[in-house]
Amino acid sequence: MLLCGYMAQELITISEAAQILGVSVDTLRRWDKTGKLNPIKTSEAGYRLYDRSQIELYLNDLFVFAKEWVLKDSEIPSKFYCSNSAAFQTKLTQMQDLLMGVAELSSTFPLLVAVAGEIGNNSFDHNLGSWPDTPGIFFAYDVHKRTIVLADRGLGVLATLKRVRPELNTDEQALKVAFTEILSGRSPESRGNGLKFVRKIVSENPISLLFQTGDAQLALAKEENDLNIKTSSEPFRGCLALISF
């Protein structure tokens, strides 16, 4: 009976914790210094150790909700769902008003809103009239935990970019083009440069981004030029983004 409330700790390294959270090791070190997220203990050799359940809890339910939705079309709370672009604009403006009131975000909140806006609007712009099943996006934020989560069950970046870059074959290639190549005078559609904007903002500000489409997952953080693209063991068709700030 004494063990009823006991949960065994599963200690993980800072690299493993960073991978789960989709942030860089340097970001986790910074979070430790600022007290945003501290390791559960330090090893004798001085390495930071985290509890896996602590990290998963930190990610919070928002990301879990979104991931389950893109993977399994599971039910999501209606307050996290925007069925159309106008609903998204309304919720985005509400988030803007909330972030505007946070003193330490006074210089960066327009950038956070613009980044979330570009990712969410991309979903609507690229899937309008082509949603494979559930239209609309998942959009939720937690100002206390400093996270914003967006997801869609759309065509995904590869299928969208293939319209103008038919030579692309993998999700990784598509993700790389989407985040790095400026597409000028694209025909028949001019849209598609928003993710370059997202990358620039993240690289210059205390913001990190985890973005997955298909089986390709990217992790961006401040002052990191590498896209850190890896293959995910849980592929899905649309897009999933976690912004931490």
Add this chain to the structure above:
Amino acid sequence: MRVELKKFGTTLISRQNGRESFAAFQPQLSALVENENLELDFEGVITFSPSWGDEFLSPLLKQYGPRLILMKTGNPSVKATLELLEKINRVNFKIS
């Protein structure tokens, strides 16, 4: 002619809204006389993004070239958006 962009909204984010704003702006543009500059003022705009900017500013840049003048602003989302639009259009904005 000086135009305050906040009249189109303070959160200028989506392509759809950018297109609608550009269409709504056309009657005002017809009042612009030959060789008159078109000055756009960002004062009061809270969030600005490349999607809205590409639909509104890019066609104005093509049409008016150096006659399009953007008023200087400290808003980081405006600055970052203008930098990207300059790369996309391969032309620099005239900023005053």
